[in-house]
Each structure stands twice: as C-alpha cells, then as structure tokens.
Amino acid sequence: MSPSSSAARRSPRSGTFAAVDLGASSGRVVTGHAERGTLRLREVHRFPNRPVRTGGTLHWDVLALYQGVLDGLRAAGRVDSVGLDSWAVDYGLLDADGALLGNPVHYRDARTEGMADRVARSVPPAELYAHTGLQYLPFNTLYQLVAARGSAQLAAARQVLLIPDLLSYWLTGVRGTELTNASTTQLLDPRTRSFSTAVAEAAGVDLSLFAPLREPGDPAGELLPGVREETGLEGPVPVTAVGSHDTASAVAAVPATGDRFAYIATGTWSLAGLELASPVLSEESRTANFTNELGVDGTVRYLRNIMGLWLLQECLRTWEAEGRPQELSALLRAAASCAPLRSVLDAADPRFLPPGGMPERIADACRASGQPVPEGPAQTARCVLDSLALAHRLAVEDAQRLADREVETVHVVGGGVHNELLCQLTADACGLPVVAGPAEAAAVGNLVVQARAHGVIPGDLGLVRALLCDSLPLRTYQPGDGHGSPEEWARAAREIREHR
Known part of the structure; x- marks a missing residue:
C-alpha cells in the first residue's frame, strides 16, 4: 500500500x-x-x-x-x-x-x-x-x-x-x-x-x-x-x-530471532502456542483443544486459550469486596516464599470462567482433588501462578507434538511480563528460557503493522522483529531458579493430564 x-x-x-x-x-x-x-x-x-x-x-x-x-x-x-x-x-x-x-x-x-x-x-x-x-x-x-x-x-x-x-x-x-x-x-x-x-x-x-x-x-x-x-x-x-484481534497484534510483536519459538500472550487470558505457515486440523488437535487463528502475513496462530491472570484478578476483586484489599507486589513477594506446587489446578477448567467468588472456587477445586486448601491470599496466589505455569508447559508441549515443531525459547508478551514470579515459574515449568517483553505487545504489533503499511519500516516480519529486539527492553529468565525441581514439575504436569 x-x-x-x-x-x-x-x-x-x-x-x-x-x-x-x-x-x-x-x-x-x-x-x-x-x-x-x-x-x-x-x-x-x-x-x-x-x-x-x-x-x-x-x-x-x-x-x-x-x-x-x-x-x-x-x-x-x-x-x-x-x-x-x-x-x-x-x-x-x-x-x-x-x-x-x-x-x-x-x-x-x-x-x-x-x-x-x-x-x-x-x-x-x-x-x-x-x-x-x-x-x-x-x-x-x-x-x-x-x-x-x-x-x-x-x-x-x-x-x-x-x-x-x-x-x-x-x-x-x-x-x-x-x-x-x-x-x-x-x-x-x-x-x-x-x-x-x-x-x-x-x-x-x-x-x-x-x-x-x-x-x-x-x-x-x-x-x-x-x-x-x-x-x-x-x-x-x-x-x-x-x-x-489483540493476540494477532501481540504475536506480530514477539521479538523472536528465527522460528523455533513458542509464545505466551499473557493478560486476562493466556494464549500459548506456535506461529505456523498452515493450520493443524487433525482430530488429535481438536481433542487437545487447540485453535487455528489467522495472524499477520498469512501466518496461523496455533494456540490454546488458558484462563490466564483472570484467576488472580478475580481473587483480588473478591478480597477487596470483603474488606481485605491486597497490594499486588507485596502479595507476589509473599507468594514467592510459599512452598512450590503445594496445590495446583487445571487452569483450562471452565468452572473458573464466570466472575465472582474465585478464592472459594479455587479452595473447592483443591478440596475436591484431595489437595491442601490454600490458607490465605499468598497461598491462593501461589496456587494460581503455579497452575498457570503448568498450563503454559502443557500447551507448549502439546503444540510442539501436534505441529511437529521443536522450540528452543518461550516468549512471554503482554501484561504478564510485569509478573516476574509468573515468568520465572513458566521458565521452570517449561524447562526453557523465557524472554519477557514487550508488555504492551498488542499496541506494539498494532503500530508496526501501520508503520510497515505506510512504508516507514521494512516489510518482512523477520526484519520487524529484529527492529523490536533492538528497540525494546527485554528480560530473560532461565529455568531452575529454585521454584520446584524438574521432577516436581513433571509430576504435577502428569497429574493435571490424568485428571482432564
């Protein structure tokens, strides 16, 4: 144009x-x-x-x-x-x-x-x-x-x-x-x-x-x-x-080098998957609940929708309504000190979709699965974040298997970039380095598509991503930072799979 x-x-x-x-x-x-x-x-x-x-x-x-x-x-x-x-x-x-x-x-x-x-x-x-x-x-x-x-x-x-x-x-x-x-x-x-x-x-x-x-x-x-x-x-x-679709813009803003990456667009939802050239329409893909949405430049966003930080957002709203408001940074520091993987949930469970009463619904889910019920906001927040990291792992594993594509790095973009504990837990759960940023990924992808359409930046998506790597602050999290061993994460992932 x-x-x-x-x-x-x-x-x-x-x-x-x-x-x-x-x-x-x-x-x-x-x-x-x-x-x-x-x-x-x-x-x-x-x-x-x-x-x-x-x-x-x-x-x-x-x-x-x-x-x-x-x-x-x-x-x-x-x-x-x-x-x-x-x-x-x-x-x-x-x-x-x-x-x-x-x-x-x-x-x-x-x-x-x-x-x-x-x-x-x-x-x-x-x-x-x-x-x-x-x-x-x-x-x-x-x-x-x-x-x-x-x-x-x-x-x-x-x-x-x-x-x-x-x-x-x-x-x-x-x-x-x-x-x-x-x-x-x-x-x-x-x-x-x-x-x-x-x-x-x-x-x-x-x-x-x-x-x-x-x-x-x-x-x-x-x-x-x-x-x-x-x-x-x-x-x-x-x-x-x-x-x-904000996820299409967010994925366009993934500052990746090469194509051996997975992405997790985090916010109210977590959208975790791969960027492909063509859709995966197998029956196995359907039963694994993966979606094929279209992206920029003829790409396919092959991903799974995960409940995302909605779980924590709803807990914060409930606690505030009960007169127990939680300051998020202090809550996350307390959650980081809690025992890892004490209680975990399937973050794709539709029971968590409606608003209201989220802490009690989380407690009920833990009780029903025979796990310890979180005691207080810090343990509840840790349960949520461990569960999201596990859901990220399962989505990345399944996407690689179903699309026959191996990845070396996980890119986390969107609002969850600010949640350092979630980024680190995702690296630990996936056993892969996590590159976090940009936080305003949807806006960045929106902007670069406009700039490219008006002839201001190069047209190739790889060149656009190279520009973003040079222009944006990014942080890398390495797996194995003490938030659970690889064996503990693998065991928790197996348990989630078995109960689906």
Whole structure:
C-alpha cells in the first residue's frame, strides 16, 4: 500500500502512529514514532473497561470505550495513521440506518450456555473443527449468534461488526471485517481465509450480515470530519487495518530471532502456542483443544486459550469486596516464599470462567482433588501462578507434538511480563528460557503493522522483529531458579493430564 498523503509530507523513513488497544479490563492509546530502524513508544491515554449488567445480561459499555478512544486520539496529537485492536468474538448489530442496536453483549454472559450442543446437532464437532480449526470455547461468535436467533435485535440487524470494526466504523463511516478477528468467529476456514458457507448454512447464520473481509495493512478509511473536530486532529488522517484481534497484534510483536519459538500472550487470558505457515486440523488437535487463528502475513496462530491472570484478578476483586484489599507486589513477594506446587489446578477448567467468588472456587477445586486448601491470599496466589505455569508447559508441549515443531525459547508478551514470579515459574515449568517483553505487545504489533503499511519500516516480519529486539527492553529468565525441581514439575504436569 502506498503511503498516505499525510505520511508523504514527511520522510518515508519516519512516521508517528496511534494504536488503540482495547483489553477486557482497560483500554489504552499508545503512539509510536518509527525512525532509522527504531521504535519509540508513548502511552498517551488509559481508560477503564467496565462491563455493565442490565436486565440480567452482561454488556460492554461500548460508548464509554469510544469516548476513551476519542480522548486518547486528542492526547496523541498529530499522527500519520490510526489502528484499532481489541479482544475477540464479541460484536455489535447495526440496523438499516447504520445505528447500533443496543450495547454489545459480553462474552462471559450466560446466554451461550447449551448453544454448542445445539450447533452440534447440525454440525458435529469434528466436522466443525475440520472446517474452521477453532477450539471449543462456549462464547465463540457462532454460539453467540445462535443464542441471539429469534431476538428482535437480530431480526432488525442488517450488519454485524466485530468490536474493533465497530469502533473503526464510527471513526470513518467505512465498514469492514478484519481477517484475524474474523478467524475467531468459528465461521471462517483458515485454509481458504474466507467464511465457510457450509458451516454458516448448517448453523443457520446469515453471512451476508458481515462486512467485506480486509487484511492487516489494508486501508480502512479516514477519520470523519466530526471525529477530527472532536479530537483536534488535522486531516486527512487514515485508519489502517491491523491485526485487530489483540493476540494477532501481540504475536506480530514477539521479538523472536528465527522460528523455533513458542509464545505466551499473557493478560486476562493466556494464549500459548506456535506461529505456523498452515493450520493443524487433525482430530488429535481438536481433542487437545487447540485453535487455528489467522495472524499477520498469512501466518496461523496455533494456540490454546488458558484462563490466564483472570484467576488472580478475580481473587483480588473478591478480597477487596470483603474488606481485605491486597497490594499486588507485596502479595507476589509473599507468594514467592510459599512452598512450590503445594496445590495446583487445571487452569483450562471452565468452572473458573464466570466472575465472582474465585478464592472459594479455587479452595473447592483443591478440596475436591484431595489437595491442601490454600490458607490465605499468598497461598491462593501461589496456587494460581503455579497452575498457570503448568498450563503454559502443557500447551507448549502439546503444540510442539501436534505441529511437529521443536522450540528452543518461550516468549512471554503482554501484561504478564510485569509478573516476574509468573515468568520465572513458566521458565521452570517449561524447562526453557523465557524472554519477557514487550508488555504492551498488542499496541506494539498494532503500530508496526501501520508503520510497515505506510512504508516507514521494512516489510518482512523477520526484519520487524529484529527492529523490536533492538528497540525494546527485554528480560530473560532461565529455568531452575529454585521454584520446584524438574521432577516436581513433571509430576504435577502428569497429574493435571490424568485428571482432564
């Protein structure tokens, strides 16, 4: 794609870009200035993402998110392009006038209960996986749309826009469906990189509701005059499609050298796996619950979704509500002093998906499996982190076996980079060095896709990653730091496998 008119006014070797990165608990706007093979980052605005329950349904407050985006763009100042990424699967419905039909429903809402069984009656799970390569998750977009069938909103809908595409539409007036996020709907074939009419017809989903597909790096319109007035930005300001699923952007920002690496994108979720050239659609892959999502430059993100730091976040919320707030750094120091692997859980267990009462649910799970019940916040936190490290190990082991790909290094990116104990435990559990960073990986990947599309940095993903290695602070954790022996980790991993 040729540089935008605003970018052309500057040297093609430099440019400033704005990444809008929306996570499940907060959003941020980060600017990146690329020049002479370096990338300098600046977070200009951060805002909360607080779901709201009304009428018994859990919703995203999408208008508050949009206002946060506008505030962030105002704080960013002059930029050559804007890109948006967010969590996956959720969407907004537009009517014939292009107006939003109600707040988007949160993926943790209970409306999708039983929907997988309903879909399986028309598309058996093995057939569904053979067409889409997506792991079973109860909230995939397919199940959400089936749950909405018969509702007044869906009947009135003329368009479905995934969350980052909805916000991009409000900024530009242009509608599209970005490919990496579309690949999480369980309606897209990762081999053809297009929607599966066979799955949609069998499940009763109208694919004409989706806007045309677009790839990372494609133009996605320009900021509308009203948006420029609201943000103080001088036009024209192009919006560039990026890996709009935040994990796609995060994996693009993995500062790897070579291809013998695994990645773990950490945050509310842990997404652990490999970057491949083609999907793995075997029955063994399906039963191991691995997903094939599309990435930047035609890659496949072959990974497993793990409950992630959600477990600890929910514990912190519960303790605060009970009048026992915990300061995180002090809690992690105390957890580091606890006995390793005293009690561990299967961090992929769906019982931990809903919000509320997490410490007691963890205690119940330990009790039911005959393990010691954690005594107090420090032991609970250690149980969570040991369990996440084990889940990371199992995902990395399984991915290597199923994809026939050996790895030498594990890259941890995302918010979990700040959790030094989790990084060290992951190195110990995997028996491999862990390279941690960048923390704002989704924003970094968002920025480099924009900079590349506008001709400011080299186009090859390997060269982009080399630039990131030189530009970003990274830390390496070596296995064997005293948090359990290799034999103890192997035994704990076997026990988790046996109880799945």
